[in-house]
Amino acid sequence: MKKHIFNAGPSLLADEVYESAIKAIQDFDGSGISILSISHRTPAFDAVMNEADALFRELLQIPDNYKIFYIGGGASTFFYEVAANFLGTKAAYVNTGVWSKKAIKEAKRYGEVEVIASSEDKNFNYIPKFEAPKGVDYLHITSNNTIYGTEYHYDIDAEVPVIADMSSNILSRPIDVSKYAMIYGGAQKNLAPAGVSFAIIREDMLDKIVRDLPTMVSFKTHVDNNSMFNTPPVFPIYVLKESLKWLKSIGGVEEIYRRNVEKAELLYDEIDRNPLFKGTVEKDSRSLMNICFVMAEGYEELAPAFMEYTKEHGIVGIKGHRLVGGFRASCYNALKKESVEVLVKCMQDFAAKYAK
Numbered sequence: 001m002k003k004h005i006f007n008a009g010p011s012l013l014a015d016e017v018y019e020s021a022i023k024a025i026q027d028f029d030g031s032g033i034s035i036l037s038i039s040h041r042t043p044a045f046d047a048v049m050n051e052a053d054a055l056f057r058e059l060l061q062i063p064d065n066y067k068i069f070y071i072g073g074g075a076s077t078f079f080y081e082v083a084a085n086f087l088g089t090k091a092a093y094v095n096t097g098v099w100s101k102k103a104i105k106e107a108k109r110y111g112e113v114e115v116i117a118s119s120e121d122k123n124f125n126y127i128p129k130f131e132a133p134k135g136v137d138y139l140h141i142t143s144n145n146t147i148y149g150t151e152y153h154y155d156i157d158a159e160v161p162v163i164a165d166m167s168s169n170i171l172s173r174p175i176d177v178s179k180y181a182m183i184y185g186g187a188q189k190n191l192a193p194a195g196v197s198f199a200i201i202r203e204d205m206l207d208k209i210v211r212d213l214p215t216m217v218s219f220k221t222h223v224d225n226n227s228m229f230n231t232p233p234v235f236p237i238y239v240l241k242e243s244l245k246w247l248k249s250i251g252g253v254e255e256i257y258r259r260n261v262e263k264a265e266l267l268y269d270e271i272d273r274n275p276l277f278k279g280t281v282e283k284d285s286r287s288l289m290n291i292c293f294v295m296a297e298g299y300e301e302l303a304p305a306f307m308e309y310t311k312e313h314g315i316v317g318i319k320g321h322r323l324v325g326g327f328r329a330s331c332y333n334a335l336k337k338e339s340v341e342v343l344v345k346c347m348q349d350f351a352a353k354y355a356k
C-alpha cells in the first residue's frame, strides 16, 4: 500500500531525491565508486559542496556577506555552540517550547540569559509578542516549534544580532536572510537524512567570537575550512544538495510556499469544520509544517480508533508528541497534497460515522 509519511523528523524527501540518492550509492556521477566510499577531498565532492552553496544562496537569496557551513551533531550541538561563540555577558531568548528550552539551558553555561517572552502559560500554543531587546549579545528564537505546531509568520526586526533555529521550517517559506545574523538547524526535517546540520552566518559575526574555543566548536574553523576541517557528513550533504536541486526545479521557495499554504489550509479547514476534531494552536500562530490537533470534547475515546483507521489508509507518523497529545501531521516540503487529502478524507469518514 502507498504510504503517506507525516513523520516529524527524520521525514520524507522528494521521490526524485530518493532516486538520485540510490543512484549515487551505486555509482557516484559515473565514477564507478559509491558516494559512500569517495574521499571528501576530491574535485567531485568539491563540486557537490559548491553546487549546494550556490543553490542555497539562490533559493533563499542569501546576501554575499553570509557564509554557509555544515557540521554533524545536529541542531542540539548548535544550542551550546551558539552561546560558546557569542554569549559574552548576556543574551535574550524567546521560550516557545522544548527546543527553545534546550537552547536556553545550554546558553546558561556561558553567561546570563534573559527570557524576554514565553508562551509556557498556555502549553506553548502561541508565539508570544515581544519588544526586540537592546544591549544584549544576541536574540535567539525558534522560528518553527516542531512539537507544539507554532510558527513565526514574520522576520524579526532588531538592532541586536538575531539568531534563529530554523530546523523545521527552513526553505518552506520566503524569509529575509539579511534580518538574521545566523540561521541554523538540523537538515533532517526538510532537506536531508539525519546526520548533517547547516548554518548560514553573517561574516562580521566571525569577528565577534567572545572566547578562545576548542577548534571544532569555533564557527570560524568551519567557515575558514569550507566545512572540511574534518570529514563532513558526505552522504547527507549530497542528499541535501539533491533536495535543493529538486526545490529549484519545481519553482523554488515561492512555489513551495504556495504548496505548503495550500496543504495547510486544506487540513486546518477540515480541523475547524469537523465536529470530531479541534486544533491546539491559536490561529495566528499556526505552523504550516507541523499541524497539531486533538479529538474534540465528547469524542476523546475515539482517538485510538481514528489512529487505526488512518493506518489502514497508509498514513504514517501522525501520533502527537506526548507533551501535546492527540495528533500531529508534519507537512514538510516533500509531502504531497494527495497525502493531506487522504488524511482529510479519513477525518470526514470518521465524522460521517460518529458525529453526534
Ligand SMILES: *Cc1c(COP(=O)(O)O)cnc(C)c1O
Pocket: 009, 073, 074, 075, 076, 077, 099, 142, 144, 145, 146, 165, 166, 167, 168, 185, 186, 187, 189, 197
Ligand atoms: C528537531 C529539532 C531540533 C533538534 O535537532 P537535532 O538535529 O536532533 O539536534 C532542534 N530544534 C528544532 C526546532 C527541531 O525541530
